[in-house]
Amino acid sequence: MSTALPRRPRASGRTTLADVARAASVSPITASRALRGERAVAPDLVERVRQAAQTLGYVPDPAARALASQRSTLVPVLVPLLSNALFVDVLEAVHRGLAPHGYQILIGVTHYDPQEEEKLLTSYLAMRPAGLLLTGFDRTDEARQRLAASGVPCVHLMETTRAPDVYCVGFSQQDAGERMVQHLLDRGHRRIAFAAAQLDPRTLQRAEGYRRCLRAAGCYDAGLELLSSEASSVRLGGELLAQLLDKHPDIDAIFFCNDDLAQGALLAAPRLGIRVPDQVAVAGFNDLAGSAEMLPSLTTVRTPRQAIGEESARMLLALMRGETPARNCMDLGFELTVREST
Numbered sequence: 545m546s547t548a549l550p551r552r553p554r555a556s557g558r559t560t561l562a563d564v565a566r567a568a569s570v571s572p573i574t575a576s577r578a579l580r581g582e583r584a585v586a587p588d589l590v591e592r593v594r595q596a597a598q599t600l601g602y603v604p605d606p607a608a609r610a611l612a613s614q615r616s617t618l619v620p621v622l623v624p625l626l627s628n629a630l631f632v633d634v635l636e637a638v639h640r641g642l643a644p645h646g647y648q649i650l651i652g653v654t655h656y657d658p659q660e661e662e663k664l665l666t667s668y669l670a671m672r673p674a675g676l677l678l679t680g681f682d683r684t685d686e687a688r689q690r691l692a693a694s695g696v697p698c699v700h701l702m703e704t705t706r707a708p709d710v711y712c713v714g715f716s717q718q719d720a721g722e723r724m725v726q727h728l729l730d731r732g733h734r735r736i737a738f739a740a741a742q743l744d745p746r747t748l749q750r751a752e753g754y755r756r757c758l759r760a761a762g763c764y765d766a767g768l769e770l771l772s773s774e775a776s777s778v779r780l781g782g783e784l785l786a787q788l789l790d791k792h793p794d795i796d797a798i799f800f801c802n803d804d805l806a807q808g809a810l811l812a813a814p815r816l817g818i819r820v821p822d823q824v825a826v827a828g829f830n831d832l833a834g835s836a837e838m839l840p841s842l843t844t845v846r847t848p849r850q851a852i853g854e855e856s857a858r859m860l861l862a863l864m865r866g867e868t869p870a871r872n873c874m875d876l877g878f879e880l881t882v883r884e885s886t
Contacts, residue, residue, distance in 0.1 A: 559600045567596035579604065619860070620668040621677040622652040622661055623701075624744065628776075629832055630849050631679070634701060637853025638677060645861060647674060654679070656744045662687040669694050675860045677701060681710075682745040697863035699856045702746060704875050711863065713856040713874045717746045720845045720878045721753025724799055724827055727843070727880055729761055733797035733825055737768040739784040739809075740801035741776040747801045750829060754799060768792060776801070781808025786816060789824070796824060797886070803828035803835045803844055810838045810885060825886040840884030848876040 565575035570589060578585045578593035585593075596602075621638055623631040639649055650668065654661040662684045668676070669690060676691070676698040691698060700712040728736050738754045740747050751769070758764035770788055774780055781800060785808070788795060800806035806828030813820050820826050820840055828835060831846035855874050862869045 559602045561602070561604075563600055564593060564597045564602050567600060568593045616672050616674040617647050618650055618668075618671055618673045619647050619675045619677065620650040620652055620664070620671075620673055622654055622664060623679050624654050624656045626651070626653055630830055630847070633849040634853040634856075637850045638857045641854055641857025642861070647864075649677075656742065658682060658684045658687070662690075665690060669696065672696075675699070675864045677856055677860060680745055681705065697860060699860045699863070701852055701856055703749075704873050706873070708872065711859055711869065711872050713852050713859060713876065715848065715852075715876050715878050717749035718753040718756070720829070720847070721750030721799075722757040723753075723878070723880055724829070724845055725754050725757040727882065728797045728799065728825060728827065728886060729757070729763070731797075731825065731886055734763050735765070735768065735792070735795045736763065736797045736799060737770065737788050737792065737795045738799050738801070739770045739772075739781075739788060739805060741772045741774050741780055741784075741805060742802075743771060743773055750801055768795060776804050778804050778808035778811065781805035782812030783808075785809040785812050785818075785826075789816065789818065797821075797827070798824060799827045799829075801829055803830050803832040803842065806842055806844070806885075807832075807834060807838055810840070810842060821884070821886050827886055831881055836883065838885070843883045843886040844881050846879040846881045848878065851876050 561575055562572050565572040568575060570578070570593060574585060574589060575593050578590040579597060619642055621635060623635065625631060635649070635651065642649060652664040652668065654664065665687050673696055676696050678698060679701050680703045681700060698711065700710065700714070702714040704712055704714050704716060725736060736758065738751060740751060751771070755764060770784055772780065772784065781804060784805060785798065788798060798809065800809060806826055809826050810820060818824055826842065828842050828844040831844045835842040835844050855876065859869050859874070
């Protein structure tokens, strides 16, 4: 067999499966089966094809493979932000769950904007993906219609619903918010403020849990809510603390909607002459990196983001195989993590 490499026919110079087949002196179908590891191909032919592919630098085209087999390996995952460690943890767990089964995730960032999510969905659905993972349920009517019409298996992350025809993995944001406020009430606090940023649907659900708990206790004061549309950050947390204390010097606890805000408040408190928790207790949400190392350490709600990624990948795998998962909704719960700041 000649060792001369075949001339690449495309102007782009891209090596094709046909090039590999010619170099290995086999048919394109045999070359394709050999590279997929099908048992029907003789071991010596498999080795010959693999050697030819390696020599030529052949990289399979997943889009072409999907078109030929009518089976896609692409799974778009839409998250609000990549700057939030919460979603990075989810994505890593999803990747670990899907990659061993031959699926490739495409990451789309929506920036908490339903219109931006709609555009991403339109683009990804045109690729005929194998499945979809979407964050939450807040999307446009047009996006819902396109999802329903596509027939693509879909699992929703971070939230739960009782709807029977929706697949989701998450926990009750509202119950988690209520549990944190109940902890502050149990510690004897009554003037409890709520400070929030970004104001995405999950933040607003935590706010509703805050209200529900304080109303039941007869302690709710709408004036103690400070809601900012800015992106959540450590800097903003310090600013929100100062604003709350300036307007309401009698508050005795603050529930921040996210740990980075609460961390910023803990860092700013000494500069403002505030002793935590003696004067004001501080609580956060999500148990992000660094919260346990703050001085004082931060009381927060630990959310199961790694488990959400793992279970959502498992549920989607079942749907993509045409199976019906045992449960359409998995509520993984949350954990109140009490530390020194309360």
